[in-house]
Amino acid sequence: MSDRQTIRANLDSIRERIAQACRQAGRDPQDVSLLLATKTVPPERIAIALESGCSLIGENKVQEFRAKTEPLRGFECRRHFIGHLQTNKINEVLNHVDCIQSIDSLHLAEKIDRRLAVLGRELDVFVQVNTSNEDSKFGISPDKAAALVTQIAALENLRVRGLMTIGKLFAAGPQARPCFALLRTIRDDLRSRNIAGVDLQHLSMGMTPDFEAAIMEGATIVRIGAAIFGARPTPPGIFWNEQDRQATT
């Protein structure tokens, strides 16, 4: 099979699995969006997926957005930032994205808010929660998530539209499920508080090994890379912790 055929076949199979998980959960497949996790994937290969009906991509690194925005300019797609954002990259990331899913501190949120004020624009954001309590991952701890959402809601230019998490790594899908259940619980709790300016439409959770479990727990965005584009040479954790990266390279 050509690379094009492989990517298309992979997409068909992922869509079928999403539909199947939705049936099992009694949910409408329309309520689950597929985000292409495109780290390390060259724009020509991303283009194949966009031509096949995908319209949402996520990158972990600002420099990858910088390199790929121009080659993919012809495509109608939304761009989400899903990696750890360093504050010195804020100005640049705002040139490329419609949403930042990885807000995990008030400091970061305030800096983005100030920059947005200068630009005269608003931005959708998700708060990233560390539901597995693994040190190697970013995200606010579950017990502090509600307070952070409340503080971000008070900022002028950020609209809190969802929560994001990475399930327990290297666990089989079903073992990550408690992480996803926890994120849903946090969402439900926040919804019941009716915080002004907060509209938690999205639960962004589930990746190649565990997206079906995430759909069972209410994911509205699943972020999938390897099952569509093939295995990456580097494990995903490398993209979540610079110190690990330095230690292993």
Ligand SMILES: *Cc1c(COP(=O)(O)O)cnc(C)c1O
């Ligand atoms: C890489 C990545 C994904 C997708 O992981 P796959 O195993 O390739 O499906 C999802 N979310 C984040 C934050 C990622 O970095």
